Amino acid sequence: xxxxxxxxxxxxxxxxxxxxxxxxxxxxxxxxxxxxxxxxxxxxxxxxxxxxxxxxxxxxxxxxxxxxxxxxxxxxxxxxxxxxxxxxxxxxxxxxxxxxxxxxxxxxxxxxxxxxxxxxxxxxxxxxxxxxxxxxxxxxxxxxxxxxxxxxxxxxxxxxxxxxxxxxxxxxxxxxxxxxxxxxxxxxxxxxxxxxxxxxxxxxxxxxxxxxxxxxxxxxxxxxxxxxxxxxxxxxxxxxxxxxxxxxxxxxxxxxxxxxxxxxxxxxxxxxxxxxxxxxxxxxxxxxxxxxxxxxxxxxxxxxxxxxxxxxxxxxxxxxxxxxxxxxxxxxxxxxxxxxxxxxxxxxxxxxxxxxxxxxxxxxxxxxxxxxxxxxxxxxxxxxxxxxxxxxxxxxxxxxxxxxxxxxxxxxxxxxxxxxxxxxxxxxxxxxxxxxxxxxxxxxxxxxxxxxxxxxxxxxxxxxxxxxxxxxxxxxxxxxxxxxxxxxxxxxxxxxxxxxxxxxxxxxxxxxxxxxxxxxxxxxxxxxxxxxxxxxxxxxxxxxxxxxxxxxxxxxxxxxxxxxxxxxxxxxxxxxxxxxxxxxxxxxxxxxxxxxxxxxxxxxxxxxxxxxxxxxxxxxxxxxxxxxxxxxxxxxxxxxxxxxxxxxxxxxxxxxxxxxxxxxxxxxxxxxxxxxxxxxxxxxxxxxxxxxxxxxxxxxxxxxxxxxxxxxxxxxxxxxxxxxxxxxxxxxxxxxxxxxxxxxxxxxxxxxxxxxxxxxxxxxxxxxxxxxxxxxxxxxxxxxxxxxxxxxxxxxxxxxxxxxxxxxxxxxxxxxxxxxxxxxxxxxxxxxxxxxxxxxxxxxxxxxxxxxxxxxxxxxxxxxxxxxxxxxxxxxxxxxxxxxx
Numbered sequence: 001x002x003x004x005x006x007x008x009x010x011x012x013x014x015x016x017x018x019x020x021x022x023x024x025x026x027x028x029x030x031x032x033x034x035x036x037x038x039x040x041x042x043x044x045x046x047x048x049x050x051x052x053x054x055x056x057x058x059x060x061x062x063x064x065x066x067x068x069x070x071x072x073x074x075x076x077x078x079x080x081x082x083x084x085x086x087x088x089x090x091x092x093x094x095x096x097x098x099x100x101x102x103x104x105x106x107x108x109x110x111x112x113x114x115x116x117x118x119x120x121x122x123x124x125x126x127x128x129x130x131x132x133x134x135x136x137x138x139x140x141x142x143x144x145x146x147x148x149x150x151x152x153x154x155x156x157x158x159x160x161x162x163x164x165x166x167x168x169x170x171x172x173x174x175x176x177x178x179x180x181x182x183x184x185x186x187x188x189x190x191x192x193x194x195x196x197x198x199x200x201x202x203x204x205x206x207x208x209x210x211x212x213x214x215x216x217x218x219x220x221x222x223x224x225x226x227x228x229x230x231x232x233x234x235x236x237x238x239x240x241x242x243x244x245x246x247x248x249x250x251x252x253x254x255x256x257x258x259x260x261x262x263x264x265x266x267x268x269x270x271x272x273x274x275x276x277x278x279x280x281x282x283x284x285x286x287x288x289x290x291x292x293x294x295x296x297x298x299x300x301x302x303x304x305x306x307x308x309x310x311x312x313x314x315x316x317x318x319x320x321x322x323x324x325x326x327x328x329x330x331x332x333x334x335x336x337x338x339x340x341x342x343x344x345x346x347x348x349x350x351x352x353x354x355x356x357x358x359x360x361x362x363x364x365x366x367x368x369x370x371x372x373x374x375x376x377x378x379x380x381x382x383x384x385x386x387x388x389x390x391x392x393x394x395x396x397x398x399x400x401x402x403x404x405x406x407x408x409x410x411x412x413x414x415x416x417x418x419x420x421x422x423x424x425x426x427x428x429x430x431x432x433x434x435x436x437x438x439x440x441x442x443x444x445x446x447x448x449x450x451x452x453x454x455x456x457x458x459x460x461x462x463x464x465x466x467x468x469x470x471x472x473x474x475x476x477x478x479x480x481x482x483x484x485x486x487x488x489x490x491x492x493x494x495x496x497x498x499x500x501x502x503x504x505x506x507x508x509x510x511x512x513x514x515x516x517x518x519x520x521x522x523x524x525x526x527x528x529x530x531x532x533x534x535x536x537x538x539x540x541x542x543x544x545x546x547x548x549x550x551x552x553x554x555x556x557x558x559x560x561x562x563x564x565x566x567x568x569x570x571x572x573x574x575x576x577x578x579x580x581x582x583x584x585x586x587x588x589x590x591x592x593x594x595x596x597x598x599x600x601x602x603x604x605x606x607x608x609x610x611x612x613x614x615x616x617x618x619x620x621x622x623x624x625x626x627x628x629x630x631x632x633x634x635x636x637x638x639x640x641x642x643x644x645x646x647x648x649x650x651x652x653x654x655x656x657x658x659x660x661x662x663x664x665x666x667x668x669x670x671x672x673x674x675x676x677x678x679x680x681x682x683x684x685x686x687x688x689x690x691x692x693x694x695x696x697x698x699x700x701x702x703x704x705x706x707x708x709x710x711x712x713x714x715x716x717x718x719x720x721x722x723x724x725x726x727x728x729x730x731x732x733x734x735x736x737x738x739x740x741x742x743x744x745x746x747x748x749x750x751x752x753x754x755x756x757x758x759x760x761x762x763x764x765x766x767x768x769x770x771x772x773x774x775x776x777x778x779x780x781x782x783x784x785x786x787x788x789x790x791x792x793x794x795x796x797x798x799x800x801x802x803x804x805x806x807x808x809x810x811x812x813x814x815x816x817x818x819x820x821x822x823x824x825x826x827x828x829x830x831x832x833x834x835x836x837x838x839x840x841x842x843x844x845x846x847x848x849x850x851x852x853x854x855x856x857x858x859x860x861x862x863x864x865x866x867x868x869x870x871x872x873x874x875x876x877x878x879x880x881x882x883x884x885x
Contacts, residue, residue: 027090028066030435031098033057033076041101043315043332044078045300049085052304053336055433056313062435075249077300079273079285080104083248106244106255121242121256123354124274125234130352130385131279132230133392136219139308141341143185147334147433151177151440156326175439177201181431188343189400191411199420200428218272218281218299226266226288227740229258230281232389237267237740245276249303252276258286262808264818265289266740268297279352280309291851292821293320304338307349311335334433345374345395351382360384367391373398409698411690477512488519499542502592504601504653506577507546507641514539528693532561542577546641551576551607563694566618573611577637580604580658581766585788590772595653599646601639602771602788604658606668606762608634621697622686626679634762636668658789660761662835667761673723674716675763679708703734706749714757723763725794726754733780743805745780752796759794766792767799767831775856775874779803783829785841785860785868795834803827805847805877823847825877827858837862848876 033044040061047054048065050073057063067090074097077083081101088095154172162172178201185193216223221231229238241257254274260267270286280301287296296317301309312335319328353360365381373395383391400406436444473481480495492515499511516537521530539554553574560567579586591603614628639656657668683702688695707730714724729751736744751765766789768782776782780801809824811817825847831839843858854876859869 027069027093027095028064029072029074029088029090029095029097030062030064031096032061033063033078033099033101034061035081036100036102041078041081043298043313044076044099044101045302045313047075047077047302047312049073049075052302052338054302054312054334055336056300056315056332056334058434059330059437060435064435065433066430076101077248077283077302079271079283079298079300082246104246106246108242108244118357119240119242121240121254123357124242124254124256124276124279125229125240126354126356126385127352128274128279128281129230129232129234130389132219132228133389133396134346134349135280136217137188137392137396138343138346139186139188139340140343141185141187142304142310143183143337143339144310144335145337146182146184147179147336147431148182149177149179149332149434150329151175152327152329154325154327156321158325175437175442177436177440177444179428179432189396189403190409191413193413194415196414196416196420198417198423198427198431200423218284223268224290225740226268229256229268229272229286233739237261243271248282251278251282253282262818263815264807264812265291265821266807275309278307278309280307282309289819289821291320291848292819293318305340305342308340308342310338332434336433345377348378348380350380350388352388353382353384355384355386367394369394405688407686407688408690408695409687413692489517490519491516494540498589501588502595502641502643503588503603503605504595504639504641505547505605505637505656506542506544506549507643509542509544511540511542513541526693529562530694532559534559540576544640547637549577549607561618563696564618564620564688567616569613569615571611571613575607575609577605577607578762580606580762580764580789580792581768583766583768585766585768585770585776585782586772587774590774594772596643596645599644599651599653600771601653604656604789605637606634607637608632608762620686621688621699622683622702624681626677628677630673630675630677632673632675633670634673634760635670657761658792659787660764660789660792662764662793662795662833663761667759667764669721669760671721671723671758671760672717673760673763674713675723676711676713677708678710679706681706700735703732706731706733710763712759712763722758723760724755724757725759725763727763727765728752728754729765735780741807745803745805747780747799747801749799750797753794756794761792764792764794765797770872773871773873775854775872777875779805779825779827779877783831783841783860784827784843784856784858784872785870786829786831786839791831791833791836791839793833793835797833798831800830801827802829803877811846821848821851823877825856827856839867845872852876 033041033046035041040057040059042057042059042061044057044061044063045054046057046063046065048067054075055063055065069090069092071087071089073085074088075083075085076099078101080103082104084099084101086097086099088097153175157172178199180199181197183195183197187193218228219230220228221233222228227234227237229240231237237260239259239261241259243255243257245252245254247253252275254276256272256274258268258270258272260269263269265288268286268288270284272284272286273282274280275282281299283298283300285298287294289295296315298313298315299311300313302312304310314333314335316331317328318331320326353364361382363381365376365379365383365387367387367390368376373391376391377395472483477493478496480493482490482492484490494513494515496512499513500509502508517534519532519534521532523530536557536559537554538557539552541550541552543550551574553572553576555570555572557568557570586602588603591601594600594602610630610632612628612630614626616624616626618624637656639653642653644653660667682705683697683699684705686702687698689698690696708728710725710727712723712725714722716722729749731747731749733747735746738744753759753765767786768776769786769788769790770776770782770784771787775784780803783801803825804827805823805825806812807823808818812822812824823846825845827841827843827845829841839860839862841858841860843856845854845856847854849855852875854874856872856874857870858872860867
């Protein structure tokens with residue numbers, strides 16, 4: 001296994017995807033495409049007009065196309081150069097034909113020169129934007145064969161790791177290549193079917209679907225989050241400049257320079273070529289950046305049906321540096337053998353009028369909401385660009401409503417042929433449309449020989465290795481490990497290093513988590529849906545050396561899940577120790593660090609003997625509800641250990657009972673509780689996708705609305721020390737993106753104790769405070785400077801956490817910082833209870849520093865009085881981190 005190769009190349013390969021001559025016998029045409037100066041033209045398009053098919057050249061300008069005997073019109077194209085058309089007769093052998101392309105000459109439109117005259121690019125782009133949705137919808141269905149080749153190189157690495165990675169077989173500046181051939185079918189409005197015919201890789205034996213790259217069209221509003229030059233909002237983000245036109249394949253092509261109004265990430269820069277009158281893309285050459293990685297994108301289109309131009313060649317070039325590793329990745333996609341089914345509703349194309357600079361003729365038709373869009377499309381009367389765009393929007397809405405499942409916004413099917421990885425070199429030599437470069441050939445030879453050695457090793461020890469996986473290794477107790485017992489049964493250890501810590505209640509503490517699992521999958525009658533059932537036993541143990549107390553609990557859980565729905569129920573219980581805030585706002589290791597090095601003990605604990613029964617039901621992607629009933633006997637705990645490396649006078653550990661504005665001594669007394677908890681989660685307007693026939697929820701567009709009710713039943717204790725209250729709470733959490741200009745995250749919660757006859761401190765409403773230099777994960781999860789328990793309440797409360805990310809604010813006014821991926825944020829958090837002052841905090845942060853870190857600066861206030869401020873360090877907000885076992 002060549003794990004380091006996979007790890008080191010990950011940052012470069014994941015940004016571009018992974019994917020694919022050598023000489024083959026038979027006959028056809030081959031040769032080289034170069035400039036008049038002899039420079040090779042990489043990825044030029046060699047298009048056979050009478051076949052409607054073509055291939056690109058490789059990085060060295062070489063091309064090769066296997067053809068039967070016959071006469072062919074060969075059109076060679078490259079951005080910025082004149083197309084060249086040659087008639088070639090193919091006989092019994094290969095024909096060598098080199099092409100020399102001349103620089104493109106552009107003709108400028110005759111524009112009246114006067115003060116305030118508008119650049120012709122503006123009306124060209126307005127019409128192209130008005131027609132963008134038409135070009136997206138004009139094809140009802142199409143199929144194509146896609147050849148992909150990805151070549152990655154690691155060009156630099158930290159000096160202290162170079163020897164290590166060389167021992168693993170990875171060398172700097174050597175090519176690692178992957179190829180695939182797939183057949184992709186797209187059906188309106190959102191269905192993609194892909195069958196991978198063949199895959200060949202070196203470096204790491206992995207494959208990646210090409211569909212996300214090939215299906216990304218510049219007629220969309222965004223390309224992977226980047227505003228397209230043909231977006232409805234393009235004029236807010238770009239300036240356009242006309243640079244001339246030329247005749248190509250009997251159409252006039254306009255060259256338009258695309259310049260961001262504000263350079264940086266999430267916008268393109270370069271050139272887009274628009275076909276006159278058709279207002280379709282002819283080709284494009286654009287660049288952008290993502291997380292500091294530079295991305296170059298080129299597409300060359302060709303006519304595949306009357307008035308239908310589709311991409312023939314895609315090339316992407318990624319390059320950048322991260323954590324001392326630097327490399328680049330080149331990605332080529334050649335789309336061939338198109339089969340097109342046009343949308344009959346869009347056969348008639350009206351004349352598009354730019355009302356800003358053109359007179360509106362008397363016959364121009366306005367969009368009428370009372371008439372179906374389909375009926376209005378069945379006319380060729382001229383329409384203004386605005387009216388035509390309204391008409392297409394309404395047509396798309398009507399089409400979606402007619403679907404069986406209009407809430408499904410994407411559907412994909414992916415299949416890998418059983419022979420995909422078994423083809424030999426002769427097959428690839430015969431099917432590969434792009435000759436391999438010398439470095440790619442050497443890379444294959446190197447890795448094929450290494451793969452042979454690795455396969456031999458595996459064949460000798462495979463059965464032994466499988467048995468070894470079942471053996472317990474001493475470090476597995478701490479590192480975690482799972483051991484299969486057969487028939488879906490497994491047992492093992494959780495990752496237990498984080499269960500070693502220190503606190504003032506237990507002193508030094510050890511913990512251990514284990515698990516037992518029985519799992520089964522059953523395919524249902526529809527042959528697509530899978531019913532998954534599992535039974536889990538999860539015990540957890542801990543021991544405090546200073547308190548000399550042993551704690552243990554166990555969870556017995558049964559679950560039954562389908563793709564969108566599921567039920568979980570179980571029982572848990574034992575004697576265990578918990579933070580007063582069940583959300584555990586302070587991490588055990590962070591608390592140990594602050595206790596041992598700064599004599600600050602923020603974590604506050606209580607003990608309980610408990611038994612709980614719980615049940616949860618996910619109805620669908622939008623609705624989940626939970627119910628649990630808990631009985632517990634709770635006891636107050638006290639500090640038992642005063643140890644710390646920090647021994648300066650003036651600082652002492654605080655008592656385990658936290659300071660609070662509402663508590664009295666009774667709040668921490670030993671007591672009993674019988675509590676019912678019910679919760680409802682709802683995501684209105686949830687959308688769905690389908691992958692290989694299985695439906696799944698797409699939740700990022702829907703807010704999360706939470707409603708909960710807690711009821712503690714009084715009178716269950718003979719001495720009267722029992723909790724007795726009713727609590728109701730509602731919250732909403734969501735994020736919203738404003739184009740590429742910014743992103744808003746918010747988390748709002750309001751609640752009240754309807755009755756509070758007896759509320760003990762563990763059942764107060766607690767809020768996510770923070771007194772350390774470490775910021776929590778998530779931009780709208782916790783407060784930055786607030787005490788953990790000072791404002792905890794048994795009254796009414798409102799909490800609001802709001803975070804806004806700018807694309808351009810203060811320091812990101814500098815393009816250099818924007819290109820590096822740095823983001824600026826501001827946050828405003830607010831809390832008010834019946835008995836607390838108005839607590840609020842405001843701050844500013846730099847995000848994605850070195851593409852990993854976040855630094856926050858801010859201050860907290862009580863009413864108008866400054867309380868405290870400081871700096872917080874965290875993980876970049878775009879990184880999602882989970883510590884779930």
